[in-house]
Amino acid sequence: MTRKAAALISGGLDSLLAAKAIQQQGIHVEGINFFTGFCVEGHTHAIRKQDKDKPKRNNALWVAEQLGIKLHIIDIVDEYKDVVINPKHGYGANLNPCLDCKIFMVQKAHEWIQKKGFDFLITGEVIGQRPMSQRKQTMPIVAQESGAEDLLLRPLCAKNLPPTRPELEGWVDRELLHDFSGRSRKPQMALARHFGFEDYAQPAGGCCFLTDENYSVKLQDLWTNRGHKKYDLDDIMLLKVGRHIRPHKSYKLIISREEGETRFLSGYKKQFQSIKTISHAGPLALIEGATLNAEQIRLACAIVARFSKGKSSEQVELTYSAAGGEPETIHVSPLPAHEIPQHWYLL
Numbered sequence: 001m002t003r004k005a006a007a008l009i010s011g012g013l014d015s016l017l018a019a020k021a022i023q024q025q026g027i028h029v030e031g032i033n034f035f036t037g038f039c040v041e042g043h044t045h046a047i048r049k050q051d052k053d054k055p056k057r058n059n060a061l062w063v064a065e066q067l068g069i070k071l072h073i074i075d076i077v078d079e080y081k082d083v084v085i086n087p088k089h090g091y092g093a094n095l096n097p098c099l100d101c102k103i104f105m106v107q108k109a110h111e112w113i114q115k116k117g118f119d120f121l122i123t124g125e126v127i128g129q130r131p132m133s134q135r136k137q138t139m140p141i142v143a144q145e146s147g148a149e150d151l152l153l154r155p156l157c158a159k160n161l162p163p164t165r166p167e168l169e170g171w172v173d174r175e176l177l178h179d180f181s182g183r184s185r186k187p188q189m190a191l192a193r194h195f196g197f198e199d200y201a202q203p204a205g206g207c208c209f210l211t212d213e214n215y216s217v218k219l220q221d222l223w224t225n226r227g228h229k230k231y232d233l234d235d236i237m238l239l240k241v242g243r244h245i246r247p248h249k250s251y252k253l254i255i256s257r258e259e260g261e262t263r264f265l266s267g268y269k270k271q272f273q274s275i276k277t278i279s280h281a282g283p284l285a286l287i288e289g290a291t292l293n294a295e296q297i298r299l300a301c302a303i304v305a306r307f308s309k310g311k312s313s314e315q316v317e318l319t320y321s322a323a324g325g326e327p328e329t330i331h332v333s334p335l336p337a338h339e340i341p342q343h344w345y346l347l
Contacts, residue, residue: 003171004028005153006113007122008105009071011059011207013188013200014124014156019067020195021155022122025172029122031071032109033060036080037236039207059201066197076108077233084210085229089141094216096208099138106146113151120151120166127157128182136160156180156188209240218244218346225249225289234268238288241265244346245303251289252346253300255307270324275304278329279317282308291322298332305334 007019009031023029064071083104087097102125109121125134125142139161143152150165158167159179167174180187192200209215218239223229225246238254241261246252253275256262262284265274273287285304292300297320305316311334319327 002026002028003120003166004030004118005120005122005166006109006116006118007031007069008109008124009033009060009063010124011061011063011201012124013185013192014126014129016063016066016124016197016200017188017191017195018122018124018155019063019069020197021177021191022153022172023067023069025176027172029067029069030118031060031064031067031069032112033071033073034080034105034108035073035075035077036208037077037233038084038209059207063200072112074108074112076104079108080104081231084231092211094211094213095219096210096216098211099141101208102142103145106142106148106152110146110148110151119171120153120164121148122153122155124156125154126180126182126188127160209236215239221246221252221346225252234271238268238286242286243307245340245344246346247299247303247344248296251287251292251296251300253285253287253303255285255304256283269321272323274321274323275301275318275330276321276327277305277308277310277316277318279315280305280308280310280313282310282316292320297330299335301330302332302335303340305332306337306340308334310334 005022005027007015007022007029009015009019010033019029019031060073061071083097083100084095087100089097089099092098106121106123113121125139127134127136127139143149146152153164153166153172154161156178157180158164158174158177160181163174166172178191222231222235222239241264242254242256244252244254254265256265265284265286268286273292275285275287277283283304285300287300301318301320305311305318308316310316314333315331316334318330318332320330321327
């Protein structure tokens with residue numbers, strides 16, 4: 001009887017190697033990739049012109065292709081919100097709920113294997129590799145709180161952990177598993193060479209924006225000024241794009257930094273107030289928040305003009321449009337850089 005395992009595939013080197021190690025033992029492996037909306041891949045590289053030379057592949061799909069396995073991409077955007085907003089085990093250095101995230105994903109994967117008739121789960125976790133979710137003390141927490149218990153196998157560090165059911169039942173040979181630990185990626189890179197993998201995602205990489213300080217500052221600002229932690233997929237996407245400036249608690253500007261971002265933000269003009277320079281080449285800005293009064297419109301236009309080719313001119317012509325409304329022409333003097341307080345910038 002051929003046993004079947006589901007591998008959590010992030011697109012990184014560890015999940016690639018973990019799945020390959022189990023494949024090598026004659027186990028049928030299929031991959032699961034969870035879409036939270038917070039992953040870096042594809043979004044910013046596809047939007048920004050300066051990133052045009054970067055590979056635009058989805059690494060999870062690419063890993064599945066290298067392994068020759070089926071990949072199940074599961075949308076958990078709505079379910080994942082509670083993990084981000086109310087993490088039982090708290091946040092990491094930024095707004096990354098890494099331990100709760102791992103528990104949640106393993107739980108969802110465990111539910112999946114029960115429905116699909118698979119025997120056990122694989123992850124690419126390595127003891128000591130991540131300070132919050134991959135420590136010897138937290139490994140049992142993930143297994144227990146997810147409900148996966150001893151059906152969760154970590155092939156890359158299995159020899160440093162108690163045997164799981166797949167090992168005890170003889171579904172896999174424990175002696176062919178690994179004892180990796182710590183932050184060094186040299187063992188993984190050596191194993192990749194052994195398996196014949198020369199091209200893979202950056203070994204120390206992670207694709208989650210929640211681990212990024214700049215992104216977390218903008219997300220916290222959004223929550224603080226809305227007065228609640230609710231968000232939707234458009235919020236997630238817009239936090240990834242543009243220069244964010246908040247002149248007032250009630251609104252902020254999202255100002256494009258280059259052509260690709262201008263095109264992307266243009267798709268939101270029917271949903272948001274917007275400002276565009278006319279007399280000089282310059283950015284498009286969306287206004288997220290309350291409808292602006294006349295004084296606020298002039299200030300916002302002066303800020304946007306500061307980031308145009310007319311920043312040294314006496315006057316810049318712009319248009320202000322209410323959401324989906326007709327443009328109104330505005331003439332302003334660009335606001336000097338020293339008159340934009342540093343605390344308005346959201347990094």
